[in-house]
Amino acid sequence: MRLATLRNGTPDGQLVVVCAAAARYLPAGPALPNLLTAIENWGSAEATLAALSSELADGAGLPLDPAQLAAPLPRSWQWLDGSAFGTHGDLMQVAFNMPPIETDLPLMYQGMSDRFYGPTDPVPFADPAHGIDFEGEFGVIVDAVPMGTSARDAAAHIKLVVQINDWSLRTLAPIEMKTGFGWVQAKPACSMAPFAVPPAALGQGWHDNRVALDLVVDWNGAPFGHANGRAMDFSFAELVAHAARTRDLVAGTVIGSGTVSNPEYASVGSSCISERRAIEIIADGKPATAFMAIGDHVRMEARGADGSTPFGAIDQQVVQASLPAAS
């Protein structure tokens, strides 16, 4: 089963089921107008969506226009982003020139969830001097998770998996990080790849509550990285349990992996520019790669060993935001 959202003029869009080749779709129907409604009622929605998926496999469906695809979940009540790849953490300490973070717990912050950009939306930024960077991640969408749920029990609440670009502003990030309050200005809206899929649909690509797929990243058409998601220090189930320790998680909560990063970065590359800069600092004492410029493109697509691309591609351009004139 692959789920997507078509633009229909509403903030939540229209939920559709997409065929394996992403060429045809069927509307999820009036009882499941959007993905947020479906995840709030997953117990009954799942069978409906699976039945539509079978119809698509039998050849039914309307032609899918990729240009009409929004984020599968265009907005949600909660976005909690982890940082579960140890290599990313190590390199970011170099990039930000900050001491190691001493904790045995997962790292996590709450970010902006009122808008997730669609996979081909142009992404507006206020000022390229803020250090515009992409961060390739995986994420999971849960149904309602009661406070105090264990990691073991959390796994059953993971209903869908998504691929995310967590846009970051690197000259603002360390300033906010040093306050201890986390990021507001450094973390504008994220983007999502077009398709959300249940963990089981990933086959071997879902292992130990991790996405065991390469995240292929191209920057302005040049290969940038293809790190694998299986290297998480904490599984998604552990991240969900961490988030739910002192709060009920509302249905539709998105939990992120943090930037996909592997110890073998010399051969697999990176999923964000800051990591490449850190690697340059380690090698040469200073970074050589600049952050993104207005007009730059980034493409991200997770790929299985069999060549499958379950989430489809994020393929976006950075644009200058039109800012209001001061009165």
Added chain:
Amino acid sequence: MRLATLRNGTPDGQLVVVCAAAARYLPAGPALPNLLTAIENWGSAEATLAALSSELADGAGLPLDPAQLAAPLPRSWQWLDGSAFGTHGDLMQVAFNMPPIETDLPLMYQGMSDRFYGPTDPVPFADPAHGIDFEGEFGVIVDAVPMGTSARDAAAHIKLVVQINDWSLRTLAPIEMKTGFGWVQAKPACSMAPFAVPPAALGQGWHDNRVALDLVVDWNGAPFGHANGRAMDFSFAELVAHAARTRDLVAGTVIGSGTVSNPEYASVGSSCISERRAIEIIADGKPATAFMAIGDHVRMEARGADGSTPFGAIDQQVVQASLPAAS
């Protein structure tokens, strides 16, 4: 104009307008089913709500049952909490035994917004060993604020003012703060006092984009503090502009002041237990006051010099959450 929300079995509740004495109400009507819808359409909603307020002043309305009051905004897409009272920051450094935060910018984190407890809801916590503390605050609700809006222009986007208890878990807070990622576990859902009011309705209580009212806090029936909200180092307009520097703010975004705190704490007391503990540490080298226990009550009510209480009272009991049995 005073706005409130009655429980009606939906997550957003039913928007009503309440009379000056909070004894009668009128439904906002089918076009304005809840406050989130109203703030998304404030340009047209304001006149409708003002007309209902006039009818109430003329004696119309149904009897209001305070037990049916939810938070005026029971959930929203975004909650960004500042920390704009310098005295609070100074005392929290003592409480957490952490170095001063060096920044010229407002402090702000993104917190949980999918649920705001109503004013008399019992508030469940996973574990009293987490250091349960209240934090009395003021907040504003904005309509849509474009990215890059100046502080001067941000003031016009402040449509409503609310009173908030930002529940905090003090043994978890410094652990998360030291990571730089901000708080997830240490900041469960907040509570709101029953009434949201436009800034103009506060009269002299709204000054320089600050709430110039005493926040009267009682803990288990004993007076705890009555600090005044005018002492913010940054105004709400400045906090809104800070939040909007790199993102559009979605209509319904709630921006918090942080714990109300005054330099005259020796005479006015505090709005959270951690501050009292810090004052004890300064005086005696160690804290004497314990955090909240299961069964404790806290009451918070902002009060004008004329005795008016525009937001009504938060009056809540701390209860033990019933946690799921591990499988």
